[in-house]
Amino acid sequence: MFVELLKMAEDAFGEDVVDHVLDNTDLEHNGVYTSVGNYPCSELVKIVDGFSEHSGLSPNVLQVKFGHWMLEHFAQNYSEFFTDKTGSFEMLEAIDQEIHVEVKKLYPDAELPRFATERMADNHLSMKYSSPRPLVGFCHGLIEACVEHFDEKASIARCPVAHDETSTKFDIKLES
Structure with a gap:
């Protein structure tokens, strides 16, 4: 994720800005990341905060943009997960049961988020992100x-889950 975050930032802000943010952010790994390394999320948050200060965009907006960037990365580099899916709900439902199973084979120590899904109707998926x-x-x-x-x-609505600070519920309703 770190490598892709820096690629996205370089694409959006330029190499000089990326270097400036990394040089001026207190990072345990000094802004040096590899695609196979395991780094603390706190560093990712610090980097996003640094780009937020530079750009004036909120950290949340930058995270949303990064989510878009990563989905494109996944679709290009792991197309096999997408080919048999007929829609977004099928893809989202496959995260825990299919995709994260494969990730765990490659990275057994990875601490992955959990995605619990429930079809409320043909056009409505409830997803709990933990x-x-x-x-x-x-x-x-x-x-x-x-x-x-x-x-x-x-339409995508999100709200915290009562009595569970580590979870958020997303209600996704497809429009006709």
Whole structure:
């Protein structure tokens, strides 16, 4: 995720801005990340905050944009997960049961978020996102981009889950 965040920021703001943010942010790994490394989420949040200060966009808006960026990355680099899906709901339902199973094979120590889904109607999916990491905006962006990937339109509402600070509920309703 770190490598892709920096690619997105370089595309949006330029290499000089990325270097400036990394140089002026207190990071344990000094802004040096690899695609196979495992880094604390707190560093990701610090980097997003740095780009927020530079751009004037809120951290939430940047996380949503990053969610869009990552869905495109996943679709290009892991197309096999998308090919047999007929719509966004099928794709979102496959995250825990299919995609994260494969991720765990490659990275057994990965601490992945949980996605519990329930079909409320043909056009309504309820998804509970659970993670101790403060990446709800990123998840929201992934959902939006997933809907767009399948050429669908939807309203997406999110709200915290009572008595569970680490979870957020998304209600996704496809529009006709």
